[in-house]
Amino acid sequence: MIIEFFNYALNGALLGLLYSLVAMGFVVIYRASKVFNMAVGEMLVVGAFLVWWAVQSRGMHPAVGIGVALAISVLIGLAIERLLFRRLIGESVFSMIMVTIGLLILMRGLVLLIWGPQERQFPAIIPLAPLIFGELIVPRSLAAGGIIAVVCAAGLHWFFNRSRAGLAMSAVAEDHQIALAMGISVRRSIAFAWALGGVLSVITSMVYLSGKSLTFLSSEIGFAALPVALLAGLESIGGLLLAGIIVGVVQGLTAAYIDPLIGGNAAAVVPYVFMLVVLIVRPTGMFGWKRIERV
Amino acid sequence: MDPSGIFSTSYARDSALVRTRAQWLALALFGAALLLYPWLASPRLVAVANLMLVTSIVVVGLQITTGYAGQINLGQAAFMGVGAYGASVVEVKFGLPFWVAVPVGGLLAALAGWAFGLTAARIKGFYLALTTIAAQFLFVFVVLNLPSSWLGGVNGFSLEPARLGPLVFDSDRALYHLFLCSTAVMVFGAFGILRSRHGRAFVAVRDDVAAGMMGIDVPGTKARAFVLGAFYAGIGGALWAYQIRFVSVDQFTLFNSIWFIAMMIVGGLGSIVGALIGTVLIRIVQEGITTLGPDLIEFIPALSSDIVFASMNVFLGLVITGFLLLEPKGLMHRWNIFKATYRLWPFPH
Numbered sequence: 001m002i003i004e005f006f007n008y009a010l011n012g013a014l015l016g017l018l019y020s021l022v023a024m025g026f027v028v029i030y031r032a033s034k035v036f037n038m039a040v041g042e043m044l045v046v047g048a049f050l051v052w053w054a055v056q057s058r059g060m061h062p063a064v065g066i067g068v069a070l071a072i073s074v075l076i077g078l079a080i081e082r083l084l085f086r087r088l089i090g091e092s093v094f095s096m097i098m099v100t101i102g103l104l105i106l107m108r109g110l111v112l113l114i115w116g117p118q119e120r121q122f123p124a125i126i127p128l129a130p131l132i133f134g135e136l137i138v139p140r141s142l143a144a145g146g147i148i149a150v151v152c153a154a155g156l157h158w159f160f161n162r163s164r165a166g167l168a169m170s171a172v173a174e175d176h177q178i179a180l181a182m183g184i185s186v187r188r189s190i191a192f193a194w195a196l197g198g199v200l201s202v203i204t205s206m207v208y209l210s211g212k213s214l215t216f217l218s219s220e221i222g223f224a225a226l227p228v229a230l231l232a233g234l235e236s237i238g239g240l241l242l243a244g245i246i247v248g249v250v251q252g253l254t255a256a257y258i259d260p261l262i263g264g265n266a267a268a269v270v271p272y273v274f275m276l277v278v279l280i281v282r283p284t285g286m287f288g289w290k291r292i293e294r295v
Numbered sequence: 296m297d298p299s300g301i302f303s304t305s306y307a308r309d310s311a312l313v314r315t316r317a318q319w320l321a322l323a324l325f326g327a328a329l330l331l332y333p334w335l336a337s338p339r340l341v342a343v344a345n346l347m348l349v350t351s352i353v354v355v356g357l358q359i360t361t362g363y364a365g366q367i368n369l370g371q372a373a374f375m376g377v378g379a380y381g382a383s384v385v386e387v388k389f390g391l392p393f394w395v396a397v398p399v400g401g402l403l404a405a406l407a408g409w410a411f412g413l414t415a416a417r418i419k420g421f422y423l424a425l426t427t428i429a430a431q432f433l434f435v436f437v438v439l440n441l442p443s444s445w446l447g448g449v450n451g452f453s454l455e456p457a458r459l460g461p462l463v464f465d466s467d468r469a470l471y472h473l474f475l476c477s478t479a480v481m482v483f484g485a486f487g488i489l490r491s492r493h494g495r496a497f498v499a500v501r502d503d504v505a506a507g508m509m510g511i512d513v514p515g516t517k518a519r520a521f522v523l524g525a526f527y528a529g530i531g532g533a534l535w536a537y538q539i540r541f542v543s544v545d546q547f548t549l550f551n552s553i554w555f556i557a558m559m560i561v562g563g564l565g566s567i568v569g570a571l572i573g574t575v576l577i578r579i580v581q582e583g584i585t586t587l588g589p590d591l592i593e594f595i596p597a598l599s600s601d602i603v604f605a606s607m608n609v610f611l612g613l614v615i616t617g618f619l620l621l622e623p624k625g626l627m628h629r630w631n632i633f634k635a636t637y638r639l640w641p642f643p644h
Contacts, residue, residue, distance in 0.1 A: 036421045084616060084620065087620050088619075088620070091623075093367075093420040093421055094361075094365075094367055095619045095623060096421075097367065097421050097424050098556065098560065098615055098619055099615070099616050099619050099620070101369075101553055101556075101615065102611075102612045102613075102614075102615030102616035102619065103612065103616060104612070105550075105553060105608050105611045105612035105615065106608070106609060106611075106612025106613060106616065107612070108608050108612075109605050109606065109607070109608025109609035109610075109611070109612055110609060112604065112605035112608060113602070113605045113606070113609065117604075223428070223432070226425060226428070230422075230425065262440075265436075265439075265440065266440070268436065269432065269433065269436040272429045272432045272433060272436075273433075275425065275429055276414075276426065276429050276433075279414060279418055279422055279425065279426050279429075280414055280417060280418075283417070283418045283422045
């Protein structure tokens, strides 16, 4: 009994780390451009299709294929900045959100036009055999995902909080006009944000989909990761790991113990209830910046 | 701006919606055309018009919440769903006539809107957008997970046609005038609310943080805007239920909410007429894509049947991003510029 509980909790925590890796897509773009990117899930699907196309369809060696996919997704990120967000610097929150939603729909349409709605077998980049520690069973891709999430979080945390370039980007996330006045290039910061978002989406897609089937509907993980980003606070990268683990464990335990009782799928909705509570009680999340508004 | 020579000599005239004789004439002709429409158009086009009428009620509601009061709402389809389910339950379980069911659907949606309007009082900007997305997911979850004898679960719900005395509204042609009257009442109501002090409070809350200093109850106004927008969505949803006579959750998804927002953006934020124009234009294009799609596939066999759905997505994405980048004020803004020009002609100012 107790070992089962630990198994559910551990798997939930690792799934939560995967969520936090996805949520990093929100936070990285927000931390460097003050744009809340609703299209994270679609970017992940595009990254996944690029990897699939390079490795499975073109038959490249995985290392080469992943390199090609990374390069193309960086180019897509730069194109998004050039075509859309360069014109929106200093615009209202509503336009920013709606443009990313438009981007979401547009990317979904383009994925459907280019690759169609069929299911595709994603290459098993991370071996499928689960890791077994005594009685604990852990899928290898989730374990690798956990490690990658921690490494990425540490690297990005250092970059945004310690390095000169990262701090300049944090200024962009505070206020576009003030950043411009301080001599920081808002355009370059936004371009970097979307390129980094592209790289992260390729990495995340490999962790999430390795050995699974890929369709355009895989993007739903983007909305599943929203509560994690909000619980952490949109500006905190380190906090994402903790928030991911909390949401993942709660979700895992709900799926294991509460769903059989009510005979429904409560686990899917628990993160959103969490999100609503966080939004109402503490909109800035656990580690977000506090904004003071004066008239 | 009024044409030259038109002066208001009383407050009532100054706040009138229809200001010149030419406008009265245009309105009368337009109304007559709308009344005669079902005898002039094919049954398929009448069905499309019904859909437009129902949608325009929903989009006018969204225009009040988002366009006038500035509260981002990505969950309008969920509120519409609450109205549709509310009306269906009242009709099927309690056997009440449709003229009770439709307002009850609207009120239930308003109640849901009030719950989310309370959060709007505390949070703003994209946090609010996320809350309304959560509303969308919660709605689907609640419907699918309540016992299926309550709300039909995955299978949805079927309704009897609406009845009013001896009249039975069982065809699109029969429903058309009912929907036309409802839409006219709702649109007229929206005009009335928006030029009252509540409407001015909405605009003040949207435009400036100083609204509170002017003595406006800011949280109350935000909540009111949500209640009102959700009420419109609920009425629209209830009428929708009577048109399709079948409700299920996949008619009220986040995707639909985004369509409503696209309609509002195309028409122009902060304009009731804009909401109507946006709804009609987007619905026309949607119908065009769905009807032309199969012909196109027959013509070029290389295209698969998924192209309709895919191109609908591409179109929606392009419309939203394109309008926000190139004409963020929508088509009504262009029209107003044009109107000002022809009224001033031949003078430059």
